[in-house]
Amino acid sequence: MLTTPLRELTGQQLWRYVSGAFLTVGGELDFRYLLPRILDISVSDPTNANDPEIVLGKLRLANWRSWSAAEQGVIEEFLDAWFEWALARDLAEVDDGWIGTEAESVLCGAARAGLPLARWLVRLHAPQASPVLADLKARFPGQLSAFWEGTPEGFRDLSTILFQGAA
Incomplete structure (x- = not known):
């Protein structure tokens, strides 16, 4: 390679x-x-x-938090854009009668990378994201990605923001 x-x-x-x-x-x-x-x-x-959960989970194994601040910033900016792209794709599917799980996959992957989820989870409370938020609440906890098991802190953040609206 x-x-x-x-x-x-x-x-x-x-x-x-x-x-x-x-x-x-x-x-x-x-x-x-x-x-x-x-x-x-x-x-x-x-x-x-x-899966995003696997890809982003490798960041933690790569010890990415020891990389330069600029490199970390690029990763975080990329994740912001990836989450917005995934959210838009999930919302585009609402018109077809179902909701995708791409935003959840990016969230879970970010949690596996060791990132706090608040900024993305708060985004789900925007009115236009309400179908994805409602879907996550409906699938919580038993029908979410199995990768959440590897990130108890991220799962706790997800639970708090889904049901209380704040981390």
Whole structure:
């Protein structure tokens, strides 16, 4: 993979890498090199990417909070945009009679990365996001992503904001 230009790596190639990153293959330097393309594929070609919960959970394993403030800021800005994109996709499906779970996946992934969820969860209280908020409340707790089990703090934040409106 390191001999292929970064922009030419496919979702399937990256899927295999991300699945084993830090567990059976690669280290922080490899991950940092591949991360821009991993995130690009995660948004632009999600059917050929790992779940956001897995991708973003790898950030914690990469010790990303030790990276420079600028690098951390870029990741957080990307997550803000990814959440808004996922929320818009979920809301677009309301007209088709159902609601997607992309925003929840990004939230769970952010929690797995060790990020506080308040700024995204508060966003769900905006009037235009009410169908997604209502869906999360209806599915809480038993029908949410199984990845929440790996982030008890994030799950607690989710519960608090869903039902009390504040962290």
